[in-house]
Amino acid sequence: MHFVSxxxxDGGVLERRFTLDRIPGILWTPVSASAPVPLILIGHPPLGLPRMYPRLAGRARHYAARHGFAAATVELPGSGERPRWAAAEQARADLRRALEAGGPVGGDIVDALVMPLVERAVPEWRTALDALLALPGIGGPVGYEGGVISVGVRLAVVEPRIVAAGLFAGSLVPAAMFEEARRVTIPLHVLLQWDDEGNDRQAALDLYDAFGSKEKTLHANTGGHTGVPAFELDTGARFFARHLLT
Structure with a gap:
């Protein structure tokens, strides 16, 4: 991991940008911490870190100010400044055409769009976690929140260092991920926008039902994809406090 800036x-949060195997990332840490702190990995959709930065930084600063958590994110494959990925570009084009036609989005399009991203992104998140936990001042435990929900599901299954996850029900989910969801056992806090124009509500509810976690909570709010109420940030912070501050 190489820090570049x-x-x-404001609020006593140190923001450091880094690269790891040429993958850009950002780490936020509370400067007042006197002992190693828990870490939250903040996921995001494949829109690029520059576009997502205000929302990511806002969440990270809130977690640092309220509970003294560190937070980090990395750029997704094929997004932001990373090399273009032809298969992903084609899958996104196919999705746009399907949505513009007004018909249902076929499972083949969903699989082509999401599954290769999961296969590439999850190992990179785990490598980043190795590097982050090796830094002084970060000691775990680790939470994951946000992002493409299928990436979060896979991480919850394969990464034992993640002990709790806050997931956003707002992305297309391949059929294979429902079987993986049954293997998720960590505590979950799931957000669902009831009127999300880009999300199949019933599929989101079915995925929530499939999760094998004994502790899982669904917060559904009226409004579209970007209309998540501000108070849900506090709710998520309290969820992570219960499970990371042990």
Whole structure:
């Protein structure tokens, strides 16, 4: 991990940008911490870190200010400044055509769009976690939140260092992920926008029902994809506090 810049943000949060195997990432840490702190991995959709930065930084700063958590994110394959990925570009084009035609999005399109991203992104998240936990001042435990929900599901299954996850029900889910969801056992906090124009509500409910976790909570709010109420950030922070501050 190579740090390329740092700046002190309002509220006593140190933001450091890094590269890891040429993958860009950002780490936020509370400067007031006197002992190693828990870490939240903040996922995001494949829109690029520059576009997502205000929302990611806002969540990270909230977690640092309220509970002293560190937070980190990495760029997804084929997004932002990373090399274009022809198969992903084709899958996105196919999705746009299907949506513009007004018909249902076929499972073949969903699989082509999501599954290769999961296969590439999850190992990169795990490598980043190795590097982050090796840094002084970060000691775990680890939570994961946000992002493409299928990436979160796979991480919850394969990464034992992640002990709790907050998932956003707002992305197309391949059929194979429902079987993986049954293997998820960590505590879950799931957000669902009831009127999300880009999400199949019933599929989101079916996925929630499939999760094997004994502790799982669904928060559904009216409004579209970007209309998540501000108070849900506090709700998510309290969820992570219960499971990371042990």
């Amino acid at each position: 740092e700046q002190l943000l």
